[in-house]
Amino acid sequence: FVHSPTLISSASLPTYSTTSLTAASTAVLLLSSNLRLSDNQALNAAVELGPGGLSILYKWNHNPIPQTPSQFFEAAAIRSFNSSLTRLNDQELTLIDGNDVVVQLERIINDLDPTNLVVDFQDTTILNKVQTKFPKLKLTVVPSSHLHHPSTAQYALGRSRKGGRILRWSTYLSGMLNEPIAPPIPSPQTLPLPIKLSPSLTWFSAPPLSKSYREPEWAKHILNVFPPTESEALLRSFQNPAPNTPTTNLTTNLGNANTIPPSSHLSPYLRFGIISPPLSSSNGVRTRDLLWRDWSHMCHNMVEPLKRGDPIVAVMDGTCVKFEGGTGEGGEGGIRGQQQQLDKFNMWVVGNTGSPIVDAGMRQLWLEGWMPRHVRLLCASCLVEGLGVDWRRGRSWFEHTLVDYDPAINSMMWQNAGLVGIDPFYTKLKWEVEQEHFREYVQKYLDADLKWPKHLSDYAELRPDPNLVTNAQARRDELKNRNVYRAAKKIVNTGVRVNWKNGEIIGVGNTPVEELDFNIDMSASDKFKELQSKIALEHLDERFKEADLDGSGELDFEELGEFCKKQGMNFTNREWELLVESLDADNSGTVSLQEFKQWWSSHFYG
Numbered sequence: 144f145v146h147s148p149t150l151i152s153s154a155s156l157p158t159y160s161t162t163s164l165t166a167a168s169t170a171v172l173l174l175s176s177n178l179r180l181s182d183n184q185a186l187n188a189a190v191e192l193g194p195g196g197l198s199i200l201y202k203w204n205h206n207p208i209p210q211t212p213s214q215f216f217e218a219a220a221i222r223s224f225n226s227s228l229t230r231l232n233d234q235e236l237t238l239i240d241g242n243d244v245v246v247q248l249e250r251i252i253n254d255l256d257p258t259n260l261v262v263d264f265q266d267t268t269i270l271n272k273v274q275t276k277f278p279k280l281k282l283t284v285v286p287s288s289h290l291h292h293p294s295t296a297q298y299a300l301g302r303s304r305k306g307g308r309i310l311r312w313s314t315y316l317s318g319m320l321n322e323p324i325a326p327p328i329p330s331p332q333t334l335p336l337p338i339k340l341s342p343s344l345t346w347f348s349a350p351p352l353s354k355s356y357r358e359p360e361w362a363k364h365i366l367n368v369f370p371p372t373e374s375e376a377l378l379r380s381f382q383n384p385a386p387n388t389p390t391t392n393l394t395t396n397l398g399n400a401n402t403i404p405p406s407s408h409l410s411p412y413l414r415f416g417i418i419s420p421p422l423s424s425s426n427g428v429r430t431r432d433l434l435w436r437d438w439s440h441m442c443h444n445m446v447e448p449l450k451r452g453d454p455i456v457a458v459m460d461g462t463c464v465k466f467e468g469g470t471g472e473g474g475e476g477g478i479r480g481q482q483q484q485l486d487k488f489n490m491w492v493v494g495n496t497g498s499p500i501v502d503a504g505m506r507q508l509w510l511e512g513w514m515p516r517h518v519r520l521l522c523a524s525c526l527v528e529g530l531g532v533d534w535r536r537g538r539s540w541f542e543h544t545l546v547d548y549d550p551a552i553n554s555m556m557w558q559n560a561g562l563v564g565i566d567p568f569y570t571k572l573k574w575e576v577e578q579e580h581f582r583e584y585v586q587k588y589l590d591a592d593l594k595w596p597k598h599l600s601d602y603a604e605l606r607p608d609p610n611l612v613t614n615a616q617a618r619r620d621e622l623k624n625r626n627v628y629r630a631a632k633k634i635v636n637t638g639v640r641v642n643w644k645n646g647e648i649i650g651v652g653n654t655p656v657e658e659l660d661f662n663i664d665m666s667a668s669d670k671f672k673e674l675q676s677k678i679a680l681e682h683l684d685e686r687f688k689e690a691d692l693d694g695s696g697e698l699d700f701e702e703l704g705e706f707c708k709k710q711g712m713n714f715t716n717r718e719w720e721l722l723v724e725s726l727d728a729d730n731s732g733t734v735s736l737q738e739f740k741q742w743w744s745s746h747f748y749g
């Protein structure tokens with residue numbers, strides 16, 4: 144099922160009407176992003192709907208004092224946008240606490256009694272509550288953060304014959320690439336007069352706007368690299384070195400895996416709406432990259448597991464992150480296992496893994512709050528595939544350090560890296576080798592002088608694990624043998640089937656979740672564990688003798704079958720194949736006592 148382009152185009156316009164306006168109509172505009180004057184549909188709608196007066200609010204979602212690069216960037220962008228507004232008819236932004244929007248909006252609406260409320264986000268919980276409380280207030284929703292109006296996206300999704308919809312990046316991309324992009328609209332030349340809030344609502348002079356507020360030195364450095372102004376964003380979009388050329392291979396995100404592809408460096412600007420996606424696109428930024436943004440946001444908003452931060456295909460979770468084995472003290476879940484994970488993770492964080500490109504990328508992240516996409520992919524892949532660390536740790540670190548941190552994009556990309564996401568295809572990424580084209584980049588960041596917090600500085604002094612790089616291929620082979628890549632490829636090819644009402648995952652392609660064939664290996668490993676649990680290690684010699692019915696000293700497969708039956712175990716054909724494969728390690732056609740004992744002490748994933 145492919146969408147009808149005409150259907151999409153008509154839906155992509157913001158819907159509000161100015162027919163019932165009088166000169167006295169006033170408006171409150173609540174922004175959650177879109178910190179810009181040009182091509183700002185929400186701002187333009189509010190200007191039209193509030194000729195009698197306008198008040199502009201911004202939803203600040205954090206503690207009063209910013210903590211992370213993206214929060215500092217957002218705060219600086221707020222100040223810069225505020226100065227632009229002040230130049231236009233003395234308008235000013237008012238910050239409201241994003242954790243308490245409904246209560247604060249109620250106070251403001253009671254205070255100002257506006258005719259219209261215009262918002263740039265679609266949080267129905269908040270909007271329904273406000274509309275119920277103020278039924279006469281005209282509510283206008285103008286989402287202005289995307290390349291295409293969010294309502295267009297679902298037309299480009301596959302519809303499953305077994306019910307539900309299919310989320311598949313390549314289908315979405317090929318549908319949306321043909322979609323005409325709304326032409327950017329110019330900045331308003333003037334704004335209606337401000338309607339001022341009563342001074343009793345004093346919380347609103349929050350620190351990001353207060354005069355005494357100053358960034359720490361490290362944040363200043365990041366803001367020098369990414370000056371948060373509209374003019375800087377425009378300049379970057381024009382100077383973008385990756386012009387919007389038609390893409391021949393629609394689905395690959397990797398380009399040439401050996402080079403760092405040119406990029407616009409616009410992500411923090413797009414994140415907080417300092418430039419609009421349609422304007423960036425018309426200035427030459429690649430449409431397919433901007434569609435990745437729309438796609439991540441759409442999936443995040445519509446699919447429950449993504450919103451909760453859970454893996455998309457839960458059945459794969461743990462298949463590629465648990466290398467250490469066992470839940471005993473030394474295993475993954477045990478105390479020593481956890482410490483090992485933490486040590487490996489910290490070595491990755493400080494750029495001390497031994498892989499030059501990964502280490503350079505991680506150091507750039509700490510210094511500038513940013514990395515090129517290709518290097519992000521390599522770093523993520525190294526953490527998950529190479530170090531065997533849980534993808535969630537990487538996600539949290541990026542949340543803490545990225546200047547363009549976006550919960551929807553970051554979460555989706557990390558789920559993909561953990562091979563539990565919607566587009567989990569990372570097999571071309573050779574993070575272990577230093578590429579010729581990376582040399583200059585690598586040198587620049589490996590030579591940079593970095594200051595780490597105390598709990599990390601020791602890790603920066605340690606010697607990296609010499610085996611990480613040399614074992615890279617062995618790690619990959621291990622995952623390959625466990626069919627992890629096959630399962631990931633299947634998801635990429637067939638897409639993920641979701642129940643459209645609440646976005647729960649109901650299958651992969653047309654296969655229901657419970658019948659997924661990569662499930663087999665998981666259920667087999669559960670059964671192997673059960674079989675193991677039936678015989679204590681000290682009784683293995685005795686049991687082997689009993690199973691060896693002809694006394695030959697080896698078990699043939701018939702004897703093995705009888706033995707399993709006696710233990711109350713039933714295996715499907717595929718599970719039996721896997722059992723024999725794993726027991727008969729030397730492939731001789733029989734199982735020796737040594738193989739029998741070895742099998743009982745091995746660990747099965749699942």
Ligand SMILES: Cc1cc2nc3c(=O)[nH]c(=O)nc-3n(C[C@H](O)[C@H](O)[C@H](O)COP(=O)(O)OP(=O)(O)OC[C@H]3O[C@@H](n4cnc5c(N)ncnc54)[C@H](O)[C@@H]3O)c2cc1C
Pocket residue numbers: 385405406407408409410411413414428429432433435436439514515516517519520523541545547548549550552553554556557560
């Ligand atoms: C593990 C991981 C985590 C990431 N976390 C974030 C994040 O928190 N915030 C973020 O904006 N990007 C994130 N990305 C996506 C991507 O790496 C950055 O958007 C890109 O590197 C920014 O550089 P640029 O502005 O020069 O992008 P360009 O390559 O010039 O692309 C233009 C714009 O398209 C969008 N875009 C590009 N690639 C993607 C993508 N894969 N997914 C969604 N949007 C995309 C961005 O807004 C970007 O600014 C992540 C990627 C990975 C692998």
